[in-house]
Amino acid sequence: MNSISNMIDWFVSTGVLNMAMIALIYLTVFAVLGLFLVLLERKVAAWFQLRIGPNRVGYLGLFQTIADALKLVSKELTGTVKADKFLYNLAPYFVIVTSLMALAVFPFTRDLQAFDINIGVFFLVAISSIGVIGILLGGWSSNNKFALIGAMRSGVQTISYELSVGISLLTMVILTGSLQLSEIIEVQKSGWLIVQGHIPAIIAFMIYMIAGTAETNRAPFDMVEAESELGAGYHTEYSGMKFAYFFLAEFINMFIIAALATTVFFGGWLSPFGITDSLPWMGLFWFLAKTFVLVFLMMWFRWTFPRLRVDQLLTLEWKYLLPINLVNLVLMAVIVWLNLTIQI
Amino acid sequence: MGYFSDIYHGIGTLLTGMRVTGKYFINARKGAITQQYPDNRDTLQMFERFRGEVVMPHDENNEHSCTGCQKCELACPNGSIEIIWDRVIDPETGKKKKAIDQHIYHLGMCTQCGLCVDACPSDAIKWAQNFENSVYDRTQLTRILNKPGSKVRAGVEE
Numbered sequence: 001m002n003s004i005s006n007m008i009d010w011f012v013s014t015g016v017l018n019m020a021m022i023a024l025i026y027l028t029v030f031a032v033l034g035l036f037l038v039l040l041e042r043k044v045a046a047w048f049q050l051r052i053g054p055n056r057v058g059y060l061g062l063f064q065t066i067a068d069a070l071k072l073v074s075k076e077l078t079g080t081v082k083a084d085k086f087l088y089n090l091a092p093y094f095v096i097v098t099s100l101m102a103l104a105v106f107p108f109t110r111d112l113q114a115f116d117i118n119i120g121v122f123f124l125v126a127i128s129s130i131g132v133i134g135i136l137l138g139g140w141s142s143n144n145k146f147a148l149i150g151a152m153r154s155g156v157q158t159i160s161y162e163l164s165v166g167i168s169l170l171t172m173v174i175l176t177g178s179l180q181l182s183e184i185i186e187v188q189k190s191g192w193l194i195v196q197g198h199i200p201a202i203i204a205f206m207i208y209m210i211a212g213t214a215e216t217n218r219a220p221f222d223m224v225e226a227e228s229e230l231g232a233g234y235h236t237e238y239s240g241m242k243f244a245y246f247f248l249a250e251f252i253n254m255f256i257i258a259a260l261a262t263t264v265f266f267g268g269w270l271s272p273f274g275i276t277d278s279l280p281w282m283g284l285f286w287f288l289a290k291t292f293v294l295v296f297l298m299m300w301f302r303w304t305f306p307r308l309r310v311d312q313l314l315t316l317e318w319k320y321l322l323p324i325n326l327v328n329l330v331l332m333a334v335i336v337w338l339n340l341t342i343q344i
Numbered sequence: 345m346g347y348f349s350d351i352y353h354g355i356g357t358l359l360t361g362m363r364v365t366g367k368y369f370i371n372a373r374k375g376a377i378t379q380q381y382p383d384n385r386d387t388l389q390m391f392e393r394f395r396g397e398v399v400m401p402h403d404e405n406n407e408h409s410c411t412g413c414q415k416c417e418l419a420c421p422n423g424s425i426e427i428i429w430d431r432v433i434d435p436e437t438g439k440k441k442k443a444i445d446q447h448i449y450h451l452g453m454c455t456q457c458g459l460c461v462d463a464c465p466s467d468a469i470k471w472a473q474n475f476e477n478s479v480y481d482r483t484q485l486t487r488i489l490n491k492p493g494s495k496v497r498a499g500v501e502e
Binding site: 044 | 361378
């Protein structure tokens, strides 16, 4: 009896219990958020194509994705005979765990931040490159040529576009002088960074959105999945909940890219012109509103542009985005050095 | 300077595309082309060119304009149309002439190609817009298009 109470004391005193509780809350909230994003994608896609979209399950089809998730949970987990069983089962966890880990560092409002580290932006860039290992593992261990081609394309694409994401974020870090996300938001109390940094910030934002869309493997950069060529790409052989992990991770990654853009370019939870400064909880509203506007922008890209070829993708990155990005980085450095930023 | 004009042109065309889909997005609620079929069954209007099944329109005097020329029967590639005809005596002129007894249409064999409607010289048959054509017994798919007691409208044969 005594040893059990000692253990409980240890859990409470070291904060492990708190961490576990926060992790559980985050998991629940973001699983639901992922499902909601899938529904939003389907509805937005329908409206872009003059359709109606899911409207049968529940009021206005709001429970459609929950029904889909329940179906996926109840399905059999299949696999190929010659699959590398260990890696095959490990791959979905790589993908989902990294995207959930990335969520920990976001400041959703003034004090709602699970993990405020001083290398926040660096942590996010690092974590997002681990996700591609899961995709490569999944594609390779499936023992399926389509999955392997999809995974290899993903490797090419993510590794190329990570450079652009990294450098465009670095451009903004010159302006903030800090990698800590809460610090970046503090800096923006005198104007959102896209206003403070004017021309180079806008260029950096455009590059970030293009590269971010490519990094989440969404259309027009979805050669990784390319339904018309590869079946479903790297997750062709996955079924049931393991497939759902890949699917959910894709949508949470989209949220992460949009949330990071919100934090770095659009002032995170800060309200425009400080109109709701007296109501701290409104920060959450502003954060989510800005994020969903950017998520909508990514959906708009997806349902407008046709898929690129692999060589076009690499041309875009290495001949256009990267050189412009490097020039832009120098431009931003000059602007910060000469104090040409706009402060409100 | 091809490099920069390429970028400018590229962004311009992307924005054009986004403007088009953006317009669709805004108008989606008004202009959705999806028909919510079983729900709007009472108000659903099929479009004019839809080929449901072949029908023979009759006017208020129970008269149709089929002369029994059998061009539709010849035109049909599947043999979906069978015409049973007879010679009857025209009450006005007293001469014998051809008239249909039954215009039999097998919906089960019909591929909705429309050659019979095209071939008809007197526009006696046309397409109906109904589409709920399933029945429980295949004998119900064989239809007699001319109504009982009907006769050909005077003046069609000229």
